[in-house]
Amino acid sequence: MVSFEPSDEQKMIRDTVAAFAIEEIRPAARPADESGEIPADLIGKAWELGLVRGAIPETYGGYGDTRSAVTGAIVAEELAFGDLAIALHALAPRLLAYPVLEMGTAEQRESILKRFGTDNFVAGGAALVEPRFDFDPSALATVARRDGASYVIDGAKCVVPLATKAEAILVYATANPYAGQAGVDGFIVAREAPGLTISEREKNMGIKGLETYELTLKDCRVGAEARLGGGNGINFTRLLSESRVAMAAMATGVARAAFEYARTYAKERKAFGAPIATKQAVAFMLAEMAIEIDATRLLVWEAASRLDKGEDALKESYQARNYAAQSSLMVADNAVQVLGGHGYIREHPVEMWLRNARAFAVLDGIATV
Amino acid sequence: MIDFELEPQVLKQVEMYHMVAEQMMRPISREYDEKEHEHPRQFWDAMWTASQSLGPAAREAKPSGKDDGSAPKLRNLYTCLSTEELCWGDAGLFLSIPNPGLGGAAVAAAGTPEQRERFLRRFREGQPKWGAMAITEPGCGSDSAAITTTAVREGDGWVLNGTKIFCTAGQMAAEGSEGFVVVWATVDRKAGRAGIKPFVVEHNTPGMTVARVENKLGIRASDTAMIVLENCRIPADHLLGKAEVKQEGGGFKDVMATFDATRPIVAAMAIGVGRAALDFVRDFLEQNQVPLRYGLSPRRLSTIERDFMEMEVQLKAARLLTWRAAWMLDVGMRNNLEASMAKAKAGRAVTLITQKAVELLGPVGYSRKQLVEKWMRDAKINDIFEGTQQINLLIIARRILDYSSKEMN
Numbered sequence: 002m003v004s005f006e007p008s009d010e011q012k013m014i015r016d017t018v019a020a021f022a023i024e025e026i027r028p029a030a031r032p033a034d035e036s037g038e039i040p041a042d043l044i045g046k047a048w049e050l051g052l053v054r055g056a057i058p059e060t061y062g063g064y065g066d067t068r069s070a071v072t073g074a075i076v077a078e079e080l081a082f083g084d085l086a087i088a089l090h091a092l093a094p095r096l097l098a099y100p101v102l103e104m105g106t107a108e109q110r111e112s113i114l115k116r117f118g119t120d121n122f123v124a125g126g127a128a129l130v131e132p133r134f135d136f137d138p139s140a141l142a143t144v145a146r147r148d149g150a151s152y153v154i155d156g157a158k159c160v161v162p163l164a165t166k167a168e169a170i171l172v173y174a175t176a177n178p179y180a181g182q183a184g185v186d187g188f189i190v191a192r193e194a195p196g197l198t199i200s201e202r203e204k205n206m207g208i209k210g211l212e213t214y215e216l217t218l219k220d221c222r223v224g225a226e227a228r229l230g231g232g233n234g235i236n237f238t239r240l241l242s243e244s245r246v247a248m249a250a251m252a253t254g255v256a257r258a259a260f261e262y263a264r265t266y267a268k269e270r271k272a273f274g275a276p277i278a279t280k281q282a283v284a285f286m287l288a289e290m291a292i293e294i295d296a297t298r299l300l301v302w303e304a305a306s307r308l309d310k311g312e313d314a315l316k317e318s319y320q321a322r323n324y325a326a327q328s329s330l331m332v333a334d335n336a337v338q339v340l341g342g343h344g345y346i347r348e349h350p351v352e353m354w355l356r357n358a359r360a361f362a363v364l365d366g367i368a369t370v
Numbered sequence: 371m372i373d374f375e376l377e378p379q380v381l382k383q384v385e386m387y388h389m390v391a392e393q394m395m396r397p398i399s400r401e402y403d404e405k406e407h408e409h410p411r412q413f414w415d416a417m418w419t420a421s422q423s424l425g426p427a428a429r430e431a432k433p434s435g436k437d438d439g440s441a442p443k444l445r446n447l448y449t450c451l452s453t454e455e456l457c458w459g460d461a462g463l464f465l466s467i468p469n470p471g472l473g474g475a476a477v478a479a480a481g482t483p484e485q486r487e488r489f490l491r492r493f494r495e496g497q498p499k500w501g502a503m504a505i506t507e508p509g510c511g512s513d514s515a516a517i518t519t520t521a522v523r524e525g526d527g528w529v530l531n532g533t534k535i536f537c538t539a540g541q542m543a544a545e546g547s548e549g550f551v552v553v554w555a556t557v558d559r560k561a562g563r564a565g566i567k568p569f570v571v572e573h574n575t576p577g578m579t580v581a582r583v584e585n586k587l588g589i590r591a592s593d594t595a596m597i598v599l600e601n602c603r604i605p606a607d608h609l610l611g612k613a614e615v616k617q618e619g620g621g622f623k624d625v626m627a628t629f630d631a632t633r634p635i636v637a638a639m640a641i642g643v644g645r646a647a648l649d650f651v652r653d654f655l656e657q658n659q660v661p662l663r664y665g666l667s668p669r670r671l672s673t674i675e676r677d678f679m680e681m682e683v684q685l686k687a688a689r690l691l692t693w694r695a696a697w698m699l700d701v702g703m704r705n706n707l708e709a710s711m712a713k714a715k716a717g718r719a720v721t722l723i724t725q726k727a728v729e730l731l732g733p734v735g736y737s738r739k740q741l742v743e744k745w746m747r748d749a750k751i752n753d754i755f756e757g758t759q760q761i762n763l764l765i766i767a768r769r770i771l772d773y774s775s776k777e778m779n
Contacts, residue, residue, distance in 0.1 A: 002373060002375075002377065002443075002444070003373055003374060003375070003376065003444060003447060003693060003697060004371060004372060004373050004697070005372060005693075005694045005697055005698070006371070006372065006701075007371070007372055008371045008372075011371075011372075071372050134669070135667070135669060135670060136667065137666055137667035137669070137670050138665075138667065139665055139666050139667070140670075182665060238665070241665075264770065264771065267771075268771060278767075278771050278773070278778075279773065279777060279778055281764070281767070284763075284764075284767035284771060284778060285760075285763045285764075285767060287767060287770060287771065288714075288763040288764075288766040288767045288770065289763070291711070291766060291770050292691070292711045292714060292715050292766065295691060295694075295708075295711060296687035296688075296690065296691055296715060297687075299687070299690035299691065299694065300683070300686065300687055300690065302372050302374075303374045303686075303690060305372075306372055306373060306374055306375075310375075315664060315665050316664045316665070319664050319665050320679070320682070320683040320686065323668055323679070323683065324683050324687065362668075
């Protein structure tokens with residue numbers, strides 16, 4: 002039966018995360034953007050919400066919560082409403098834990114998941130994006146070649162979150178670059194693995210609080226047991242869909258942050274004797290923003306709902322992701338425009354949201370639900 | 371719980387409407403676009419017969435989602451689904467189907483139970499009939515509070531004077547069948563909005579004439595009438611609601627309540643037209659071996675793929691907003707903001723989608739041999755009637771900014 006109402010449990014989770022985003026994350030957003038540092042105690046507090054540990058089975062020290070993409074989307078939107086970089090950092094361990102949880106062998110689950118069943122934040126990450134303009138998750142240039150009992154991985158990755166802190170990184174590579182998404186595998190690569198080099202920290206336009214790195218893999222040899230899912234491999238399309246839903250949900254959160262800020266400003270700022278919000282030129286921009294935010298969220302929920310039913314969501318998550326990349330940028334840009342010159346000044350957060358929103362068309366696979 | 375899945379029995383219903391659209395509407399779609407003002411009698415009779423067997427006219431919009439026992443639970447949402455299918459068939463023919471229309475919706479919203487029974491019963495019996503609503507005037511459209519048509523109490527009735535335009539199905543309601551027109555007129559010009567009241571004017575009432583039927587860009591199968599009221603006398607109990615100027619309900623607010631219910635339906639109409647164009651382009655691309663590579667980085671797609679996928683997701687976004695607005699009404703939530711969001715989004719999205727479809731198909735799209743150019747002409751009305759895009763943006767702006775209509779106009 003069609004319904005647009007989150008369950009009571011989802012509402013409760015949403016309200017908890019929303020309060021944390023407003024009270025704890027938002028005040029730290031600008032300092033993190035300027036300094037490039039996210040306070041460890043803030044990440045620790047986020048960890049205590051069970052954002053990662055929640056879905057880990059009790060046997061491994063988790064809470065054994067049922068994982069839901071819709072709930073995940075709701076949470077991701079709220080966190081990103083607070084700040085995108087902090088949200089990505091707090092959720093980064095999922096990039097390793099969740100694919101293992103969903104598709105790992107018994108041994109992989111045993112060895113990886115218990116790392117995340119603890120009281121303190123444990124870093125984790127995944128390497129999907131490659132440093133070239135025509136990067137496409139469906140056609141990876143990072144190649145994994147079977148060599149006897151091991152795999153040899155060659156290639157380059159970028160925008161890998163928390164690479165220097167994570168004990169292991171999930172590296173996506175393909176045995177056959179022409180096999181599309183079906184040919185993609187995940188390899189659990191230890192940070193210290195021979196042949197893996199981690200660059201200096203990257204400098205990007207936005208999400209500056211988030212530590213990201215380039216990875217170079219040269220004859221990087223891993224054992225056969227490092228291949229996620231063992232002999233069965235993985236359903237990469239599903240992992241990518243989950244990631245796209247998460248990113249699109251975060252785009253919704255960033256857009257909503259920008260919209261709400263611009264709305265408040267427009268009601269306070271006066272021109273020609275009245276708040277600029279009373280002028281249709283401004284009011285209509287805000288109305289457009291509101292429509293697009295809602296439309297984006299519904300596309301995200303629809304894709305997430307398919308994932309929760311175990312259905313294929315390649316197309317739906319792709320649509321949500323592409324739509325969100327456009328709409329969040331439009332909303333953030335409009336927010337800067339509503340503030341005019343003030344929007345361009347770093348005293349206000351809207352310029353930061355504009356830089357952050359641009360990430361959604363460029364980056365893949367740095368969050369998941 | 372958030373869910374977007376339609377039950378199998380609902381999907382079956384949708385399929386039935388799709389068959390009607392495909393087998394009864396599409397074959398005559400071009401004909402009644404070319405022969406504007408001619409009547410597709412055979413189609414009307416078939417639709418009327420079908421609606422009689424379905425019970426209460428299926429398209430009668432209600433202002434609230436209150437469960438009256440027999441109605442399906444998500445009645446407004448299901449109406450959106452059937453509307454999308456039928457408008458996929460032909461939006462002009464859809465609008466021409468004999469039914470209570472907006473006039474019926476106004477009776478349902480503002481009338482007493484006795485009035486509802488008296489005026490709406492006719493749609494359950496006899497020959498095909500139409501209901502229409504006359505609100506727009508030559509001098510006012512979106513600013514419906516500026517209505518100049520007057521209603522003056524004389525003896526045991528009301529006397530109406532004024533000119534109404536852009537009245538959908540006005541000709542069939544006023545002269546072509548045993549229908550009626552709901553005319554909005556002011557009983558007290560000084561009272562502004564509060565003085566505007568709805569009056570039911572029966573077909574062929576002396577003093578009411580159809581002065582002309584418009585020639586339009588699209589939806590040509592639907593008649594759009596100018597109705598002149600000249601000392602048109604009607605009984606006192608044809609005023610819907612109460613005559614007092616200062617009282618809750620029964621006035622301008624009810625026009626708005628009507629719109630909250632009908633805007634999602636108009637949005638669904640738009641989506642039907644847009645989907646017609648989208649389906650055509652998809653089939654065309656397939657026949658010409660142009661692949662649609664979902665999942666690929668958008669940077670690697672061809673422009674045609676990108677354009678098509680953009681059209682497709684815009685339509686989907688509009689549909690989700692529309693479903694939400696209808697669903698809210700069904701579960702008893704106020705949907706004023708969301709209805710306007712759906713209408714504004716759908717009207718524009720579909721205008722752009724159909725225009726892009728003509729562009730993508732080149733001379734094939736521009737040719738009257740195909741229906742694509744017609745859909746582009748049909749689509750545009752959705753950006754205009756039942757509240758232009760701009761009026762809907764204004765409503766949205768007021769709601770999100772928490773401004774009254776005085777503070778924000």
